[in-house]
Amino acid sequence: MSEKKTHFKIGISSIGAHLRDPLTNKKTTEQERIRQLVDMAIQAEAEGLDVYALGESHQEGFVSAAHTVILGAIAQATQKITLMSSVTVISTLDPVRTFEDFATLDLLSNGRTEIVVGRGSRVGGFSLLGYSANDYEALFDEKIDLLTTINRASGEKRPINWQGKFRPPLVNARIFPQPQDRQLKIWHAVGGHSSSAVAAAKRGLPMMLTTLAGESLNFKQAIDAFRKTAEIAGHQAFDLPITTTSWFHTAHTDEQAVEEFYPYFNGMTKELRSDSVPKEFLHRSLAIDNAMMIGSPATIIEKLKYQYRLYKQQQFLAHVDTGALPEALVKNNIDVLANIIAPEIRSFVADESKLSDNHG
Numbered sequence: 001m002s003e004k005k006t007h008f009k010i011g012i013s014s015i016g017a018h019l020r021d022p023l024t025n026k027k028t029t030e031q032e033r034i035r036q037l038v039d040m041a042i043q044a045e046a047e048g049l050d051v052y053a054l055g056e057s058h059q060e061g062f063v064s065a066a067h068t069v070i071l072g073a074i075a076q077a078t079q080k081i082t083l084m085s086s087v088t089v090i091s092t093l094d095p096v097r098t099f100e101d102f103a104t105l106d107l108l109s110n111g112r113t114e115i116v117v118g119r120g121s122r123v124g125g126f127s128l129l130g131y132s133a134n135d136y137e138a139l140f141d142e143k144i145d146l147l148t149t150i151n152r153a154s155g156e157k158r159p160i161n162w163q164g165k166f167r168p169p170l171v172n173a174r175i176f177p178q179p180q181d182r183q184l185k186i187w188h189a190v191g192g193h194s195s196s197a198v199a200a201a202k203r204g205l206p207m208m209l210t211t212l213a214g215e216s217l218n219f220k221q222a223i224d225a226f227r228k229t230a231e232i233a234g235h236q237a238f239d240l241p242i243t244t245t246s247w248f249h250t251a252h253t254d255e256q257a258v259e260e261f262y263p264y265f266n267g268m269t270k271e272l273r274s275d276s277v278p279k280e281f282l283h284r285s286l287a288i289d290n291a292m293m294i295g296s297p298a299t300i301i302e303k304l305k306y307q308y309r310l311y312k313q314q315q316f317l318a319h320v321d322t323g324a325l326p327e328a329l330v331k332n333n334i335d336v337l338a339n340i341i342a343p344e345i346r347s348f349v350a351d352e353s354k355l356s357d358n359h360g
Contacts, residue, residue: 008349009315010046010309010342011051012334013086013245016064017323022267027324033063034070036327040320045081047338051162052078053086053116053245053317058125060208061272061323068101073111083109086208086245086317087118087189091139092129094167095147096175099154104181111180116208117144118189135166142166148186148203150175155183187243190222197222201229201240208243212319213281215312216307219244219291223311241314244307248293248318250300250330250336257295258282260329264322293318297340304345308352316345 014037020027028036041052051073056067064070083105090098098115106113111335119140120126126133142164153160154175155279163169188200200207207226211219223242230240247265251257258279266277285292288302295303304316320333 003351007050008346009082010052010337010345011042011049011082011084011315011317012248012320012337013051013053013055013084013317014040014064014319014321015055015057015086015323016062016067016070017057017268017321018063018274019061019268019271019323021324021326022263022270030063033323036321036330037070038073038077039082040330040334041083042077043334044338045078047335049081049334049338049342051082051084051315051317053084055086056211057087058089058092058128068105069274071113072105072108075112080112082112082114083325084114084187084317085116085160087116087120088149089120089125090117090143091136092125093143094172095143095150096167096170098147099150099175099184102184103154103175103177105175106184113179114185114187114318116187116189117147118191128150131166140165144188144203148205151186152181154178159180162182176316190226192219192222194222194225198227198229201226201233201235204230204233204235204240206243206358207242208317209246209313211244211246211307213247213285213292214290216289216291218312220310223313228314238314242311243315243317244291244311244313245317245319246291246293248320248333248337249325250293250295250333250341252296254286254295254299257299258286261294261325264325267324268322301341301344304341305348308345308349334356 019034019254044052054067054071056064058065067085102113102115131139149162159172159174160170186205188205189208190196190200191210197207207221209222249257249261251260262279262282269275269277286295288306293300293303318337
C-alpha cells in the first residue's frame with residue numbers, strides 16, 4: 001500500500017474519571033473536575049498539541065456520562081485543536097442521536113470533531129441505559145453499522161432505509177443537522193484483539209488501538225492484521241490511519257515519575273477495580289519496549305521512537321490524568337509532552353519518512 005506523508009499528530013486523552021486523592025483523602029467536586037477537563041483541552045491547544053479526546057462512562061467515579069456536552073464547552077473555548085471522543089460507547093446509544101450530537105458538535109467546532117466508537121470496557125452502563133450485557137457483541141455490531149450507514153447517507157445526500165433488532169426501523173429517514181463537510185470522521189476503537197482490528201478494517205474505519213501497558217510488541221499483531229485486511233479490501237494506508245493511546249506520566253527522572261504516579265495509579269485501580277498494583281509494575285513499565293509512557297522525557301521519547309518503528313502509526317494520544325492526579329502534575333504532563341517530547345517525535349517521524357522514501 002502506498003502511504004501519504006502527513007503530520008504526525010500528538011494529543012492527550014481522558015476518560016473523565018473523578019476519584020479520591022489517595023494521599024490526602026480529598027476529592028474535588030464534580031463541577032471542579034469538569035472544569036479541569038475543559039482546562040486540559042485549553043492548555044493542550046495553547047501549547048501546540050493536535051488532539052484532545054474525552055471518553056464516556058456511566059458509573060460512579062466518572063463525570064463524563066455526557067461527554068459530548070463537555071466537548072461542546074471545549075469547542076467554544078478553543079479554535080484549532082481536534083476534538084475526539086475516546087470512546088463513545090455506541091452499544092448503549094441510539095446511533096441516530098449519536099450522529100445528531102456529533103454533527104452538532106462538528107458545527108460548533110467549525111469542523112474539528114471526530115468520533116471514536118467502541119464496545120466499552122465497563123458494562124455498568126448497559127443495564128442503566130436499558131440494555132443487557134448478554135447482547136454485548138450484537139449491540140455493537142448493529143449500532144456501529146447503523147452509525148456508518150447514517151454517515152454514508154449524509155455524505156451522499158440520500159435518505160436511509162434500515163431495519164435492525166435493537167431499535168425501530170428507519171424509513172426514508174434524513175438525519176439533521178449534518179456535519180460541516182457532510183460526513184463525520186469515525187474511528188473504530190480496538191482493545192488489542194486482532195479480531196477487532198480485522199472488523200475495523202473490513203468496515204473501512206481507521207483504528208484507535210489501546211496500548212495501555214505491556215510489551216509494545218504484543219499489539220503488533222493487531223496492527224498487522226488491520227493493515228493486511230485493509231489492503232485486501234482495497235484501502236490505501238493513509239485512508240485508514242492508526243492512533244495508539246497509552247498511560248502517560250513524566251518527571252525529571254524515571255524514579256521520580258514512578259514515585260509520583262504510583263499512588264494515583266494504584267489508587268485508581270483500587271477504587272475502580274477493587275484491585276492493587278505493585279510498584280514493580282511501573283518499574284517494569286520503564287523499559288523502552290513497554291507500551292506505558294512513563295518516565296523521564298528522554299525515556300518517553302525513546303519509547304515513542306521504538307513504537308513508531310514498530311507500528312508506523314499516524315497519531316499518539318497520551319492519557320495524562322487518573323481522575324485524582326493533582327492538577328499541577330497533569331499540567332506538567334501536558335507541558336512536557338507539548339514542548340519537549342512532541343517536537344522530538346515529529347522531527348523523528350519526518351526523518352524516518354524521508355529515509356523510507358529514499359529507500360523506495
